[in-house]
Amino acid sequence: MIDILEQINAIHRQVNQTGEEVIVLMRRTYPAEPEEVWDALTDPERLRRWFLPVSGELKVGGSFQLEGNAGGDILECEQPKRFKVTFGGPTSLVEVRLTPGPDQTTEFELEHSVSADMAGGAVGALYVGPGWDGALLGLAIYLAGEIEEGHDPQELANSPEALKFSEQSVRAWLQVVRESGAATEEEIMAAAQASLAQFAPGGVL
Template identity: 45%
Template sequence: MTEIADEIERVHRAVGSRPAGTEEARTVLLRRTYGAGVADVWAAVTSPGRIGRWFLPVSGAFEAGGHYQLEGNAGGGILACDAPRRLRLSWLFGPEPGFSEVEVRLAAEGSGRTAFELEHAAVVPEEFWGRFGPGAVGVGWDLALLGLGRYLADGGVDRARAEAWQTSPEALGFMTRSGEAWGAAYAASGADPEAAAAATAATIAFYTGT
């Protein structure tokens, strides 16, 4: 459990909003530091062969104007690709996905270390946001950043072991702590404390099945 607590504490989380055309997009921001150089981290998040080793199998070209598709998950267009600092892409599901974008920003932080930021902005139905708050996507991104960190540390993820881990007590503990951290970030953004607590409980139940 100490490793879980350490991983949760390594990530700074923030919840906000910004205009998206005539609507308001909700935003979640994750920031942490990895013990790898910028070029290595950039390759890990833009090379399809490497993405599949820590996240999901993906097809497409990670270059401005290109498109990508994660297996069984999101797809979209590459809106900006400024190597090795900034990647912005649409993050879309279904035939009428609405507005949803993800931006990754990298910066060197000392020798062999990289400051990593991921911001996800999306127009979310009020009913869904009211029920789950930011944890609905936040816990998923925490899991992704955990996978990226383990990949950068040891160079590979065994897919079968990773899938088995998803239902392990360690994984359930991680999801619970992540949900609580997003609940705290939601409350810190100005949300009503009772609403934040209810959203936290719903998010944890969704991810853990409890």
């Protein structure tokens, strides 16, 4: 069983629009050391168990493709501290940073920066944030040892619990965008409804 409220509240969410760029920032703590979290993020055999199958030349200068999702180029890598990739286009950049926390934990940080034109302004957080929330949830469940060998992550993603989580995630991102002051209420609600239709069909705000 997923403790939806606990998992939603475990994630710190933030969106900023600076000039021609929109930056989505997410943080959460995982009960594992950075080397373990890094391995779960970068080992293709482990990644497919909680996220998606990945192919490509997985090194700096190489490229990757997530099955049925985005691909990109690997720009920077400092094992086990950080990596930076393009994600779905040259102006869409994702950087993941891991730092040791207290009691063998890891402080995980994901920053997704996109050109303002591509993102549609700060409301672009509603189009990517809930998807990243789902990934962070999958990683949490995996690191907790709650995903068995042979498990299909897409089954979890489409489960009633996960859809309820996504509904709450859209609500959380709606509030974050609203508090940013970088979009009108009309823009926010339109983006939130589109986000809900994508990530939690049948859900309500």
